[in-house]
Amino acid sequence: MNKHKRHFLVAAAGGAALPGAARAAPGGPRGTGPGLLTVTGAIGRGNRGPIDEALDQMMAKQKIRFDRAHVFDFAALAALPAVSIRPTLEYDAKVHLLRGPLLTDVLQAAGAAQADRSTLLLRAVDGYVASMSMADARKYRFIVATHFDGRAMTLGSLGPLWAVYEADRFAEMAAKPVNERFALCPWGLYHLDVQRAG
Helix, strand or coil, X not given: CCHHHCCCCXXXXXXXXXXXXXXXXXCCCCCCCCCCEEEEECCCCCXXXXXXCCCCHHHHHCCCCCCCEEEECHHHHHCCCEXXXXXXXXXXXXXXXXXXXXXXXXXXXXXXXXXXXCEEXXXXXXXXXXXXXXXXXXXXXXXXXXXXXXXXXXXXXXXXXXXXXXXXXXXXXXXXXXXXXXCCCCECEEEEEEECCC
């Protein structure tokens, strides 16, 4: 994706979304840290209730609506089996080590629909949205990266979460110029919407 088209929202707006995202539904499992990733749509029971438009400011401004969600804090993501990948990145054309759980494992933990034809909408904090099928998430072994070159990613860099894959491993992707390989890879990922196949 073109890095010149990516601009973060002001820090105040980003911070406003976290307290609301961390609230769990009564009786649901709760994380102890701030919510980093909210999964909505065709999911299981969830661990939080509906969007609160007064407190979930960033989600409300980006027109996200849901009745229930599954929220992951850093510890919940770190508890899932981690995968390491080494893609050549568009930003500096160098190979970097990225680590985190498979996107499909995150979705499975949220009780999400697993049909190949299900659609995933991946949303970044700046509002950038990528759309892919569950089949492509599996085929390309997307991860939700939490670590970059051995360090936890931070807000304001490419993190704290990044949906990314090892484009170099797939001939049809490696044949593209490096700046055209990552359109499906929103950094600053904070919301996943799972849309069941029709």
